[in-house]
Amino acid sequence: MNAGTSALALHYLRVRRAGRDVLDVPHIEVDVGETLAVLGPNGAGKSTLLLAAALLLPADGEVTIFGEMARRGVHVRLRRQTATVFQDAALLDMTVRQNVEIALAMHGVGGPERRTRAEEWLGRLGVAHLARQRGHAVSGGEAQRVSLARAFAVRPRLLFLDEPFAGVDHATRATLTGELRALLAAEGTAALFATHDHSEALLLAPRVVLLDAGRPLQVGPATDVLARPESDRAARFLGFSVLGPASCTLLGLRPVDGVTRAAIAPEAARLDAGGVLATVRRVEAGAGAGRLLVELASGDSIAIARPVETLRDASLAAGREVRVAVDEARVVWLAR
Amino acid sequence: MDLLLDALREAVRLLRTGDGDVYSITLRTALITSVSTFVAALVGLPLGLGIALGRFPGQRALLAMANAGTGLPPVVAGLLVAVLLWRSGPLGALGLIYTPWAMVIAQALIATPLVVSFAAAGVMALPPALHLQIRAMGAGSAQYLWLVAREARLALLVAVMAGFGGVVSEVGAAMMVGGNLAGETRVLTTAAVLEVNRGNFGTALALGLILLLFVIGVSAVLTTAQARVRRR
Numbered sequence: 001m002n003a004g005t006s007a008l009a010l011h012y013l014r015v016r017r018a019g020r021d022v023l024d025v026p027h028i029e030v031d032v033g034e035t036l037a038v039l040g041p042n043g044a045g046k047s048t049l050l051l052a053a054a055l056l057l058p059a060d061g062e063v064t065i066f067g068e069m070a071r072r073g074v075h076v077r078l079r080r081q082t083a084t085v086f087q088d089a090a091l092l093d094m095t096v097r098q099n100v101e102i103a104l105a106m107h108g109v110g111g112p113e114r115r116t117r118a119e120e121w122l123g124r125l126g127v128a129h130l131a132r133q134r135g136h137a138v139s140g141g142e143a144q145r146v147s148l149a150r151a152f153a154v155r156p157r158l159l160f161l162d163e164p165f166a167g168v169d170h171a172t173r174a175t176l177t178g179e180l181r182a183l184l185a186a187e188g189t190a191a192l193f194a195t196h197d198h199s200e201a202l203l204l205a206p207r208v209v210l211l212d213a214g215r216p217l218q219v220g221p222a223t224d225v226l227a228r229p230e231s232d233r234a235a236r237f238l239g240f241s242v243l244g245p246a247s248c249t250l251l252g253l254r255p256v257d258g259v260t261r262a263a264i265a266p267e268a269a270r271l272d273a274g275g276v277l278a279t280v281r282r283v284e285a286g287a288g289a290g291r292l293l294v295e296l297a298s299g300d301s302i303a304i305a306r307p308v309e310t311l312r313d314a315s316l317a318a319g320r321e322v323r324v325a326v327d328e329a330r331v332v333w334l335a336r
Numbered sequence: 337m338d339l340l341l342d343a344l345r346e347a348v349r350l351l352r353t354g355d356g357d358v359y360s361i362t363l364r365t366a367l368i369t370s371v372s373t374f375v376a377a378l379v380g381l382p383l384g385l386g387i388a389l390g391r392f393p394g395q396r397a398l399l400a401m402a403n404a405g406t407g408l409p410p411v412v413a414g415l416l417v418a419v420l421l422w423r424s425g426p427l428g429a430l431g432l433i434y435t436p437w438a439m440v441i442a443q444a445l446i447a448t449p450l451v452v453s454f455a456a457a458g459v460m461a462l463p464p465a466l467h468l469q470i471r472a473m474g475a476g477s478a479q480y481l482w483l484v485a486r487e488a489r490l491a492l493l494v495a496v497m498a499g500f501g502g503v504v505s506e507v508g509a510a511m512m513v514g515g516n517l518a519g520e521t522r523v524l525t526t527a528a529v530l531e532v533n534r535g536n537f538g539t540a541l542a543l544g545l546i547l548l549l550f551v552i553g554v555s556a557v558l559t560t561a562q563a564r565v566r567r568r
Binding site: 056 | 466476486
C-alpha cells in the first residue's frame with residue numbers, strides 16, 4: 001500500500017486515559033474504496049480507535065486522510081471528506097430532511113441542491129416518507145437509516161461506522177447490514193467499521209483488525225482471521241476453546257511443529273460415543289445456534305455447537321457425563 | 337378585614353381610572369427589567385455556553401461561582417454597585433448613582449449568574465453523542481456553537497426566564513442604587529414599599545397587582561415561545 005491508494009493511515013496512534021494507554025495502534029491502513037472492520041469485544045477500544053481516526057478525539061501519533069496528515073488547523077477540512085455514523089443516531093431536534101440538509105450545508109452544498117440530495121438519499125434509504133417528521137420522533141431503526149442517509153448524502157470519501165446497528169433489533173440489523181454493503185460498493189466509499197459481531201464483519205469487510213485492550217491482536221483477510229486465530233486471546237474472542245497440552249493428549253491431537261496449544265471452533269467438536277469423557281457444565285443459546293460447554297478431565301473446557309432444540313435434552317443437563325471428540329483437521333495450533 | 341377590603345377597592349379604582357403615576361412607574365419597571373434581563377442574557381448566555389463547552393483552567397471555579405451567584409442576595413448586589421458608583425467611589429465620575437442605569441447594572445449583576453448557571457446546565461445536559469455528531473458532520477467552531485445553542489434552546493430560554501424572575505421582583509438593590517426618586521427611578525417594587533410605609537395600602541396593593549400581572553404577562557409570552565420552540 002502507498003499514500004496514493006490510502007484513504008486512511010494511522011501510525012503509532014495512542015490515546016491515554018487516567019495514566020494508561022487505552023489505545024496503542026502501531027499501524028493501520030485503509031485503501032481507497034476498501035472496508036476494514038475493527039472487530040473486538042466490548043471495551044476493546046473500537047470506538048476510541050474510530051473517534052481518534054475520525055479526528056474527534058485528541059490522540060498522539062499520525063492520522064493521514066487521503067495523503068494529508070492531520071495537524072492543527074486542518075481537522076475541520078479533513079472531517080469534511082469523511083462522515084461518521086454512530087451507534088446512537090443522534091438526530092438533531094429538527095425535521096428528518098433538515099437533519100440531512102444541515103450536514104450538506106456544512107459541506108457547502110447550496111440551498112436547492114441540498115434539498116434535492118437530502119430527498120434523494122432519504123429515498124435511497126427508504127425513509128423519504130419521514131422527511132417532515134421530527135428527528136426525535138422516529139424509531140431506532142428509522143433513525144439509523146436517516147443517519148446513514150445523512151452520512152452518504154455528503155458524498156464522503158471515507159466513512160467511519162461505530163457499531164451503527166448495535167441498538168436495533170436482529171431483523172432490522174440484518175437488513176441494514178445488507179443495504180450498507182450495497183451502498184458502500186455502489187459509492188466506492190472507503191470505510192472503517194467497528195463491530196463486535198463476527199458475521200457483520202465478514203459480510204461487510206474483506207479485511208479485519210482484531211482489537212483487544214486497545215491493541216491490534218491480528219490483521220488480515222476476514223476469512224483467515226475469523227477461521228485461524230493466532231493467539232489465545234484472539235481465539236477466545238472468536239469463540240474458540242483453547243486447550244492445553246494435557247487436553248490435546250487426552251483428545252489424541254498430535255501437535256504440529258512442537259506447538260502444544262490448540263484452538264477448537266465449536267463446529268469442530270462433537271458428541272461422540274467413542275470420544276473422551278467430559279462433564280456438561282452449561283448450555284448457551286445464541287441467535288439460532290446453541291453451544292454445549294463441557295469440561296474435560298484435564299480441567300479445560302470445550303464448546304460444542306449444537307442445534308438449540310437438542311440442548312433441552314435431559315441427558316445434556318449440567319453435571320451429566322458425555323463423550324466428546326474433535327475433528328483434528330479443523331484444529332488451529334496456537335504459536336502465541 | 338376592612339383594611340384589606342378598602343385596599344382592594346382602592347386598587348381597583350386606581351387601575352380603572354388609569355392613574356398617570358402608576359402607568360409611568362409600570363412603564364419604567366418594564367423598561368429597566370427588560371434592559372437588565374437583556375444585558376444578563378447578552379453576557380450570561382455566551383458565558384454559560386463557554387463554561388459548558390470549553391476546556392480551560394478555572395472552568396470549574398467559574399461554574400461554581402455562577403452557581404453560588406444564583407443565591408446572591410439583591411441587597412449585596414445593590415451594595416456592591418452602590419459602593420462602585422457612589423460619588424466618591426471608583427466609578428463615581430460617571431454620575432450613574434440614583435439613575436435607572438445604576439438599577440440596570442445592579443439587576444444585571446443579580447440576573448447574570450442565574451442565566452450562566454441555567455444555560456451551562458442546559459448545554460451540559462445535551463447527550464455527548466450529539467456533540468460528536470455535530471463535529472463529525474464537519475462543523476466549524478461557529479457552526480458547532482450555533483447548533484449546540486439551537487439544540488439547547490429550550491434550556492437557554494429557561495435561563496433567560498430565570499434571569500427575568502430574579503430581577504423583576506427584587507427591591508433591595510433597586511432601592512439602594514436607584515434611590516426611589518419619583519419620576520426617575522421609582523419602580524413598582526420600590527413604590528409599593530413606599531406606599532406601605534405611608535400606610536397607603538390600597539395604592540400598595542394596586543402596585544402589587546400590576547406587578548403580578550406584568551410577571552404573568554411576560555411569563556405567558558415566554559411560555560408561548562417555549563411551546564413554539566418545542567413544536568418546531
